[in-house]
Amino acid sequence: MTGQMCWIPRLGSNGTTVLHLRLDANKPWVPYYLMANFSIPDYTIPGGSKGWATYQKLFKAGWTLEPTPQPNFQDQQTPKAA
Template sequence: MAGQLCWLFQFESDTEMILHLRLESHQPWKPYTAFPGLKVADYPIPRGSKGWATYQKLLKAGWTLIPTTMANKTFIEHSSLSLKIS
């Protein structure tokens, strides 16, 4: 199973980016921590990138990296849709 991955700002943060995943292109982006079967323990490096070890594993397994600018567009579209539905 190969999905998509990208780097987005952590929820309610505009300074720390973490790895986000989705299994299908029509699904919303979720932090890598929401996928316990896919994530790998983070490297014990102070201020290291959250999800870097998982990123390396999934990229090697054939996952596709989506540019942050493109992922942000779909992230905003999904967020707007959720607000309209509720």
């Protein structure tokens, strides 16, 4: 079974990203470590990317890498002054 992968910034991490997975384009992204049947342990490299080992495994298995989703700016607009 193949799916999609995406690197999504971790909240409050100053740009650090974590690999997320999904099996269907209509489903939400899930952090790789919550999908134990697809993930493998991370490399023990200080400061290494979380999910890099899983990314390599799944890429070789035919999973596709999708662009990082953009935030929904409509929800973040400031109200106009009256």
